[in-house]
Amino acid sequence: MDPRLVVLQPSALCNLNCNYCYVPNRRDPALMTDEVLRASADFVFACGISSGAIAFHWHAGEPTAAGLEFYEHAFALLAGRAPAGIRVHHAIQTNGTLLTRKWCELFCRYQVEVGLSIDGPAEIHDRNRVTWTGKGTHAAVMAGYGILRQSGITPGAICVLAPESLRSPDQIYDFFKNTGFQSLAFNVEESEGVHPRSRLRDAAHEDMVSAYASFMRRFWQRWRADGSVMEIREFKQMLGCLHNLRADDGFVRELDEVIPFRILSIRRNGDVSTFSPELASTPGAGHGHFVLGNVLTDTPAQLAASAAFARLNEEVVAGRELCRQSCEHYALCGAGFQSNRFTEHGTFRAAETLTCRLHRKTLANVLIEELIMESNAASRQIS
Numbered sequence: 001m002d003p004r005l006v007v008l009q010p011s012a013l014c015n016l017n018c019n020y021c022y023v024p025n026r027r028d029p030a031l032m033t034d035e036v037l038r039a040s041a042d043f044v045f046a047c048g049i050s051s052g053a054i055a056f057h058w059h060a061g062e063p064t065a066a067g068l069e070f071y072e073h074a075f076a077l078l079a080g081r082a083p084a085g086i087r088v089h090h091a092i093q094t095n096g097t098l099l100t101r102k103w104c105e106l107f108c109r110y111q112v113e114v115g116l117s118i119d120g121p122a123e124i125h126d127r128n129r130v131t132w133t134g135k136g137t138h139a140a141v142m143a144g145y146g147i148l149r150q151s152g153i154t155p156g157a158i159c160v161l162a163p164e165s166l167r168s169p170d171q172i173y174d175f176f177k178n179t180g181f182q183s184l185a186f187n188v189e190e191s192e193g194v195h196p197r198s199r200l201r202d203a204a205h206e207d208m209v210s211a212y213a214s215f216m217r218r219f220w221q222r223w224r225a226d227g228s229v230m231e232i233r234e235f236k237q238m239l240g241c242l243h244n245l246r247a248d249d250g251f252v253r254e255l256d257e258v259i260p261f262r263i264l265s266i267r268r269n270g271d272v273s274t275f276s277p278e279l280a281s282t283p284g285a286g287h288g289h290f291v292l293g294n295v296l297t298d299t300p301a302q303l304a305a306s307a308a309f310a311r312l313n314e315e316v317v318a319g320r321e322l323c324r325q326s327c328e329h330y331a332l333c334g335a336g337f338q339s340n341r342f343t344e345h346g347t348f349r350a351a352e353t354l355t356c357r358l359h360r361k362t363l364a365n366v367l368i369e370e371l372i373m374e375s376n377a378a379s380r381q382i383s
Contacts, residue, residue, distance in 0.1 A: 001047035001048060001260075001261035001264075001300050001303075001304060002047065002048055002049065002050050002051075002261065002262070003044065003047050003049065003054065003261055003262060003263065003264045004051060004053075004054070004055065004256060004262050004263070005054075005055045005057060005256060005262070005263045005264070006040075006044050006054060006055070006056050006057070006263075006264045006265075006266065007057045007059050007060070007263065007264070007265040007266070007277040007280070008032070008040065008056055008057070008058055008059070008266050009032070009059065009060035009061065009265070009266065009267050009268050009280065010031060010032045010058060010061075010063055010066035010070055010071075010074070010268060011028075011029065011030065011031050011032065011061050011063075011065055011066045011268055012024065012025040012026055012028050012030075012060060012061040012268065013026065013027070013028060013029045013030075013061050013062065013065040013066070014026040014061045014062040014065060014095075015062055015065055015095075015097060015098065015131070015132075016062065016095055016097070016129060016130065016131055016132070016137060017130060017131065017132045017134075018128055018129045018130065019127075019128040019130070019162075020128060020160060020162060020189045020190075020195050020198070020199075021194075021195060022190070022192045022194055022195045022278060022281055022282075023060050023061055023194070023281045024194045024281060026061055027132075029065075030268060031066055031067075031070065031268065032066070032070075032268040032269075034073070035296065036266075036268065036269065036270040036295065036296065037073075037074055037077060038077065038081075039270060039295040039296050040266050040270065040295045041077060041078050041081040041082075042081065042295070043266075043272070043295040043299075043300060044264065044266075045081060045082060045083055045086070046299065046300055047261070047264075047300045048300075049083075049086055052085060052086060052087060053086065053087040053088075053089060054082075054086060054087070054088060054089070055089045055090075055091060056078060056088065056089070056090050056091070057090075057091045057092070057093070057277075058071075058090070058091070058092045058093070059092075059093050059277065060267075060277075060280065060281060062094065062095055062097075062098065063092050063093065063094060064092070064094050064098045064099065064103065065098065068102055068103060068106065071106060072106065075090060075106070075110045078090075079110075089111075089113070090110055090111075090112045090113070091112065091113040091114075091115065092107075092112055092113070092114055092115070093115040093117060093158065094114065094115070094116060094117065094144070095116075095117050095129070095137065095141060095144075096116050096117070096118070096140070096141045096142075096143075096144025096145055096148070096155075097137055097140040097141055097143075097144055098144070099144040099147050099148065100147065101147060101150075101151060103147075104147060104148060104150075104151035104153055105151070107151075107153055108151065108152065108153065113156075114148060114153055114155040114156070115155060115156050115157070115158055115185075116141065116144070116145060116148070116155040116156070116157050116158070117129070117141075117157075117158050117160075118138075118141050118142075118145070118157055118158075118159065119159050119160055119162075119165060119172075120159060120165065120168070120171060120172040120175045120176070121138075121171055121172070121174075121175045122136065122138035122139070123171075124164060124165055124168055124171065124172065125137070125138040125141070126138050127162070127164055128160070128162055129141070142179075145179070149180070154180070154181075154182055155181075156181070156182070156183040156184070156185065157176060157181045157183070157184045157185070158184075158185045158186075158187060159172065159176075159184060159185070159186055159187070160186075160187045160188070160189055161186055161187065161188045161189065161212070161215070162189045162199060162200070163189075163199050163200060163208075163211075165215070166211040166212055166214070166215045167211070167215075169214070169215045169216075169218035169219050169222070170218065170222070172219075173218075173219055173222045173223070176230065177226065177229070177230065181230065182230060182231060183230060183231040183232075183233070184230055184231070184232050184233065185232075185233035185234070186232075186233070186234055186359075188200060188212070188354070188355055188358050188359055190337075190339075190340050190343075190354070190355050191340055191343045191344050191353075191354060192278045192281070192282055192339040192340055192343045194281070194283075198354055200212075200354060200358070201354055208358075209357065209358065209362055212358045212362050212363075213362050213365070213366050216234075216362070216363055216366045216367075217366050217369075217370065219232075220235065220366065220367065220370050221370070223235065224370075224374070234359065234363055235367070238332065238363055238364055238367050239367065241253050241331070241332045242332070242364075242367065242368070242371075245331055245332065251331055252330065252331045252334055253331060253332055253333060253334035254334055255334045255335070255336045257275050257276045257277075257336055257337075257338055258275065258316060258320055258334060258335055258336065258338070260274055260275070260304075260309070260313055261274050261300075261303075261304065262274075263275065263276075263277060265277045265279065265280040266295060267280055269294070270294045270295040270296045271291040271293075271294050272291070272292050272293050272294065272295060272298070272303060273290040273291060273292055274292065274309075274312075275312070275316055275338045276337070276338040276339040278339035279338065279339050279342070282339050282342060282343060287308070287311065287312055288308055290312065291308070292306055292308050292309050292312070293306060293308075312348075315347065315348035315349055316338060316348050318348065318349045319335060319338075319341060319347075319348040319349050319350055319351070320334075320335035322349065322350065322351050323335040323351050326351050327351060327352070327361075329356075329360055329361045329364055332360060332364050333356055333360040333361075336356065336360075337353050337355045337356050337359075340353040340354065340355045340356075341353050
């Protein structure tokens with residue numbers, strides 16, 4: 001199997017009720033049992049890890065809602081069961097509202113990479129990232145951010161671009177720059193899981209594309225003018241792809257989410273899925289809700305040989321081939337966003353999704369145009 005990333009869901013529980021969340025059962029406090037945790041460790045380490053390293057990403061629901069004691073035990077257990085020569089890395093994506101110094105001590109002890117979910121300044125963030133009673137959470141998130149920074153931890157940020165966000169590139173840029181974030185990633189509000197229709201799809205098609213393009217263009221211009229001080233995931237990845245394509249016209253972006261078992265998702269009950277982590281939260285009766293087996297009853301070899309995996313893999317390969325044949329941006333995308341593809345089309349045998357239209361095609365066009373203008377301006381200065 002040779003996994004590189006294991007997404008573990010200790011609990012679906014979340015203390016927030018964000019408007020665009022795709023995770024089901026967020027009021028359910030059930031916790032991954034010790035039996036499932038141990039079986040998950042044994043399953044993953046039995047897969048064969050050729051790279052010598054494995055990343056465990058704690059996600060889905062609010063992971064800190066599982067409690068500090070759970071992670072004290074889980075981190076120690078995984079470290080103790082890892083085969084000799086295998087490095088274990090942990091990452092956690094949190095809304096930050098439950099963080100304390102004790103959490104930060106644990107993160108520092110195990111060198112946990114922390115991602116903070118925050119959508120920018122309060123007037124934007126509080127429209128969507130709310131409590132179960134509808135109250136904004138920006139102040140609580142920033143308090144958590146302060147605790148992290150005081151503990152010597154600089155988290156990366158994930159900012160979800162909803163319709164209202166696209167109107168405010170300068171406010172969002174200023175927020176992340178002035179508050180000291182060093183890395184930033186954008187997700188667009190997506191159609192997946194229990195959030196089957198993104199509000200971006202409800203906008204007129206060209207209006208939505210134009211708004212996204214304007215946002216990214218302005219963000220790029222501000223970023224370049226500041227000397228690219230923050231690492232912005234979308235810019236870094238697309239610039240890397242453009243560089244590789246220029247050096248080799250046969251280059252194609254290779255994504256872990258289209259390679260079987262490169263990503264493993266293990267739900268709190270031990271159910272295992274692969275490809276996009278979001279498929280673990282996506283209804284899909286025709287694919288058994290994307291469950292290929294369970295760590296309590298199945299081995300990696302049994303999952304790889306199962307009819308459920310063969311059927312799923314066949315569809316993913318077919319969708320990837322359709323993208324290759326029909327999309328001029330295929331080399332810069334590699335046919336990602338599998339969960340969006342299924343939610344929007346009801347099958348993986350489909351091409352364009354909202355997210356690839358924006359986060360791949362439109363983003364690539366904006367960056368290419370900006371790079372050409374920068375090159376032309378530099379040429380004029382030389383002449």
